Amino acid sequence: MTEVEGTDTRTRLLEAAADLIAAAPGEDFSLRAVCDAAGVKMPTLYHFFGNKQGLIEAVVERGFDMYLSAKSSTESSGDPIQDLRLGWDAHVAFGLENPGFYTLMYGKVRPGYSPEAQSKPSEILRGLTLKAEQDGRLVVGYEQAAAHVLATNIGVTLRLIIQGKNDPELSAGVREGVLAAITGTGQSEPGDGRLGHSVIERAAANPGILGETETQLLIQWIGRLGEV
């Protein structure tokens, strides 16, 4: 810009690239456009990022940071399954709000290609399923459960991005189906250590029936029943 530019060049390039990507999702943006927006020539960009892929990865990493900071603020209900639910919704919401970033992060499908930054959210997800497993809530291994959740969560989000409009019913439907599948809801025998899980799942899946506080209380009470 003609104004003073307090931010350093690298950051300016990164933000310019992020803007262009957000404006036109996909990776079909021009490095020259990025340089123009940042008020710099191309070798400068190459100096900082090596090549286009380097710039994209830096942008993606930045996107994941945004995603994680947006996610970490809304994820700690105590109940791991409920955390999975919140994480699912946060994932979908981020994808719909930032389709440009999201398609770069999860929409690029090449065999063997998995951005470095993807590992962090996956780690968090596995942490949640591990906790759920330790609580005896899963009927499949925690890694299997995490893969199950991840694949479907991405699938739904990409689908929603493609069709442009959000579809809470689809997202919630798939989400509950997935959670039911990994928790074995409906197949649990009384007294097998998973007391009341179907009730909890059902209540949490439909917060409108009981209301948020009642649902939370219900989960808490059933937990106390199970402890004894």
Add this chain to the structure above:
Amino acid sequence: MTEVEGTDTRTRLLEAAADLIAAAPGEDFSLRAVCDAAGVKMPTLYHFFGNKQGLIEAVVERGFDMYLSAKSSTESSGDPIQDLRLGWDAHVAFGLENPGFYTLMYGKVRPGYSPEAQSKPSEILRGLTLKAEQDGRLVVGYEQAAAHVLATNIGVTLRLIIQGKNDPELSAGVREGVLAAITGTGQSEPGDGRLGHSVIERAAANPGILGETETQLLIQWIGRLGEV
């Protein structure tokens, strides 16, 4: 070329493009390479396909034909749910065997972009879920069920392509979870009168755990959950 060329030029271009795409998934192939492989100059390609996108769409359409012919040969069990299962597996198998085609068909994620040829398989899918609905097998609308199946099926397939190796456990797990979700099997049905009985009995048997009023409230809430 020097050899005889029985196939017509358009087909040769199509096959050359398909080969290049299959060799290096994605759409980052050169039109000149296609022309060289087909023994033709570029204006010929433009004469038949207009532009690169046109060529890609033609290749995609060809891919869908392959997919459908591979699918239709293994899909008629009479039972719509079982057909969905077979269709799911055929979908995954095709994606893993033809990642190049598949990523072009379903891996391209741009808001509002949906290849023409995609509508055919989606139509078939909706036909199956409609039949299932008419048979009274679904607990959600057939369109919702179809969207549910499609999003997860694509999600799993893309995931398997990315991680290179097949994972029948993941595919089957998600598949059964999805089918359970749309058919209602494995989940406690609304109004089946059994939701939370073990919880209620335990609470009623031990009024000291929650206290009288809480227990009463719990029973009431679970009743409301079951009514819906």
Add this chain to the structure above:
DNA sequence: TCAACCTCCGTATCGTTGTTACATCGGACT
């Protein structure tokens, strides 16, 4: 102090890409 050095950045250029204007050839129809 001064020369070596490193970071940052511009000039100019290269090879490749998608795309198009224009010309050519050959068969089909009138």
Add this chain to the structure above:
DNA sequence: AGTCCGATGTAACAACGATACGGAGGTTGA
């Protein structure tokens, strides 16, 4: 025979990613 149209080639364009090269400015070390 003449005209038209589909199919193909020649040549060129602009935009792209990438790179070789050089220079300005500050920092460092003897």
